[in-house]
Amino acid sequence: MSRLTKLIVSLPVFLVFSSLMANAQPKKPINFVIGNTPTQSPAYKYTIKGYGGTYATNRNYELIFGQKNANTPSFNRVVKLFDIQGESYSVTKGVSGEKPFKKVIIRRSSGSTKTTALFEIPNELPTNVFPNNYKVYMVPDYVGTMENLINSYTINRGTDNVFVNDAATTTNIERVDLILENPVSVHAVTKNTSGFLLMERGGNDDFKVAAITGLSGDNITKLATPSLVKKSDWGATGVQIPSIVLQGEPNALKPSQNISTQMLSGVFIPLSALNVSAGETIYGLSLFAADVNLSGADLLNISKYPTNTKDNSGGYSHGLDLMAGGGFFTRAILVKGKIWKDESLDAIINNGENGIDAGIWVNLVDPNGKVVSSVQTKNDGSYTLYTPDNSLVDGGYKVILTTREYYEGDVLTHSERPDGYGYTGVNVGGVPDVSNKSGIINIGAIDGNSDDITEVNFGVLDEHSLPVTFGSIQAYIKNNELFVLWSTLSEVGNSRFEIEASYDGKNFFKIGEVASQAEGGNSSSELQYSFQKKISASLLFIPVLAAVVLMLFAFNRKNKLWALSLLFAMVSSFGFYSCKKSDQAFTKDADKLFIRIKQIDLDNQYEYSKTVQVIKY
Secondary structure: OOOOOOOOEOOOOOEEOOHHHOOOOOEOOEEEEEEEEEOOOOOEEEEEEOOEOOEOOOOEEEEEEOEOOOOOEOEEEEEEEEEEOOEEEEOOOOOOOOOOOOEEEEEEOOOOOOEEEEEEOOOOOOOOOOOOOEEEEEOOOOOOOHHHHHOOOOOOEEEOOOOOOOOOOOOOEEEEEEEEEEEEEEEEOOOOOOEEEEEEEOOOOOEEEEEEEEEEOOEEEEEOOOEEEOHHHOEEEEEEEEEEEEEEEOOEEEEEEEEEEEEEEEEEEEHHHOOOOOOOEEEEEEEEOOOOOOOHHHHHOHHHOOOOOOOEEOOEEOOOOEEEEEEEEEOEEEEEEEEEEOOOOOOOOOOOOOEOOOOOEEEEEOOOOEEEEEEEOOOOOEEEEEEEOOOOOOOOEEEEEEOOOOOOOOEOOOOOOOOOEEEEEEEEOOEEEOOOOOOEEEEEOOOOOOOOEOOEEEEEEEHHHOOEEEEEEEEEEEOOEEEEEEEEEEEOOEEEEEEEEEOOOOOOEEEEEEEOOOHHHOEOOOEEEEEEEEOOOHHHHHHHHHHHHHHHOOOOHHHHHHHHHHHHHHHHHHHHHHHHHHHHHHHHOHHHOEEEEEEEEOOOOEEEOOOEEOEEO
8 A cells, every 4th residue: 555645754864866866856835733842941131222223222121031920831833744745744753952953064254253143022013212121022942043943843933024225124144054963865756755954934035955965074065956945835823923123242242133923835856956966975955145156166166155135136036035944855754543432332434423622633653752742633633654774672562541742852651631521442453442542542653665554543432421530549658448429411321330459550450349229320410439448568469479379280189288377377478468568568659650440331341540659748
């Protein structure tokens, strides 16, 4: 079966080239999905004089980054998904602290180190001169150099008029080199889905781009024939931002002017558009103005670049407002499914049973328990997860439901139940399983040759429609005794409850059972339940006893009576000792004890309550 959808993720891969792609061009992304990552706390702030104009040079201004206002933290925007010509692409490294390139090198025609920066602001600001000590709030986290403004996955900050030489924001930048962490060895090209994503504010500028095919330290020794990226190649993200321009020396940026709301846009440059031959190695990408008409050794020498580049000249718009959020990308394998309202409680997606988002996040977790991708379900309950096909981990992957977003690399072992809902079962590839009400599906191993994995579906239902609607649940230890208290708001066909405990929150064992108080298993009013258990290690005695019985088979009939007596004495002593020792450990580790309740129907179907941590008094 062929891949239904191809994605890209930020990891270099070995590639193959085909002569059929010689005329490939930069591609226009559409249908962007933009996510958020949290800003740092506390917010970064400093006070500085204005740069001039809207922000006077004789007045102080307090710049506050990562805040919407005095009381509200903000966010860093990142690209999660986009489409190109009916194909879907995704970024998995778009998290705080990650960088798409090993290094970004700014090549200038002078010794200037001036920085011109763009930061999203919460609302458009007027252009009149602001008063002394005015507070300016900016949405993303702070970075203070041109290099860091570009080398980031945060798309709501960047640069202004990068290649223009005659404007107030001029920085005399002639070329920007984006160096990959790992060079890409080009053996051949079979697909047109590997390349670079670049981001801009406005999406209305032209520029040229060339693959770096020779590198010695930070010195570019060879560039491939440049390709032109036209303003028509930019695709709108759908996210529009007002922004502020900051200017000055690195890490001493001053407020300069406010910019009205503009669209964030992106362009995808496949490797097949970079004029690179089989057998070459790509070390990165170089960007420069569209009026640079050089080749070979001359293209390496920025002293030969035009130094009179205007914002609009020669039929081109040269004022590239390069934003962060780009990088080098390649394919990934998709995991797709939906969350649906299982009104029949049979884990089968019947006619009339629709998808539901219910505020649920879906996470792909690798065999090491680390999140690979995390997405929120769409309005129809569908989701698409992704994993790089060249950096897979051996072992079984899982899809885990939660009530909030997790970020790449986070450890995730437990599902979370959305408020007002319960799990009814799963349906994987059309196969229903009503016994799995855990919010977790094991999808098994994924290898580089795997097709997309589809129909990984979870059934949910309103709590009031489930056999049992749980109310409050609490558990505590007092005077060396465990107490578990819970309530049910309604019960339908309920048989009993099994109380389960765990020391790690994932490996549970049964410690007791309580019958339903509902007459005939049905109740529409609140019922109160309780369970208590003296702390004891009696459960430890059971596996020991079983081992003893097995050991008896190793003795012949003549010695069996003697062995039985001896082992009985040993087990009795061990049981007494382990009880004492376990009681102490149980009490000592009470802050690590978890409790959940397994509700079992009259027809032996079951579901779990939420998990609570035991409190020790």
